[in-house]
Amino acid sequence: MKEMLKRQLQETGKYMMQNDLAWGNSGNISARIDDNSFLITASGTYLGDLDLEDFAEYSIEAKKCLTNGRKPSKEIPMHQAIYEMRPEIGAVLHSSPLYSMLIASSNIDIPSALFVEGMYYLERIERVAYAHPGSIKLGELVKEKAKKANILLLENHGVLVYDTSIKEAKMALQTLEMACKMLVISRKAGVVLQELPADVVQSFLHESGYKPRRSWES
Template sequence: MVIVEKNQELKKQLQETGKYMMQYELAWGNSGNISARTEENSFLITASGTYLGDLDIEDFAECSLETKEKIHIGKKPSKEVPMHQAIYETRPEIGAVLHASPLYSTLIASSNVDIPSDWFVESMYYLERIERVAYAHPGSSELGELVREKATKANILLLENHGVLVYDTSLKEAKMALQTLEMACRMLLISIEAGVEVQWLSKSVVDSFLNESGYKPRRRWER
């Protein structure tokens, strides 16, 4: 009974996350899918074809990380399960995964432009490590394996000609990372169009912030 109640609360958090993403233009239409890890070595993921801005409490499927299958009879899970599963299997500390196609971030993901991580406080933390994932068809096992290869190297993946994948310890942190990513991409593209040269913080300043500011615990990355 306790497990059921916890999963119901997690579904509510996912509903709120979907609304947040739509409100701040981090998702559109029925594109995108979101998930959160449960305490039973499984994860809840939005069902196929759902609209993130208006998720019903039943618009989720629970998928096992042990049997690799959907646990309960109900709606069909998003076809992007392989990506989410790869993250949870590779990164045991990760509690939430957000996949979306925000305008500015997806534009950058479809280009060869690099995203600055040393412009402002949030970008230094949330965008410290960004990796690119070569294009593979959405929902394919190939895409899932490409994500698995990069999962330990960053918490933000640019899916080329597709969108972005953001994952963190909680839904709250993942939302902040996604919004920070979209803001940085928007700033970058506006500055290029306007001919504004943005000042970059030095590596020593960035290292000092990440190690000494106490803003957030320093992330540990695979070298």
């Protein structure tokens, strides 16, 4: 199980780098092992070239590292908050891709009803006020919003995307970056984007045969 998750995270790191969803040594990714633990990339790792030793196992309940060796990413408080508040979540991706970072550093809202993938993957987006990376404060802010969305814009920091599996989280991250890119380019070009009506969105989400939608806090 752990070996399989490590390999999936390795592939995800490469995917993120190859698709401009991460850069340099920024970003950290994790995957749930069971109800009480998750794997997370080690501090200072490069997502495009992860080794099997570049992960640390962390206890959700004990709030401590369960393995010797590499030190886990300092962004543990954010990942911990998501897994603690959302038991159905299987993976968390933190990154700062260009267009998503532009929007996270602005007061622009991201429309989720521009295209099919947006309606599906960007159903709920929330903003999280800036707090220093890796801080307990940031973990607390993420915890407050964890049940309200599946995508968090970390102001002047990056984005946090989480879903039931690594694959779903990866697709949500790429969809987010595409939506933000469309938004930035359309504004520069003077193109007015038209969102689908709310009733069409609801019809798509509940009647199109996709997986059942999540229950959200108001």
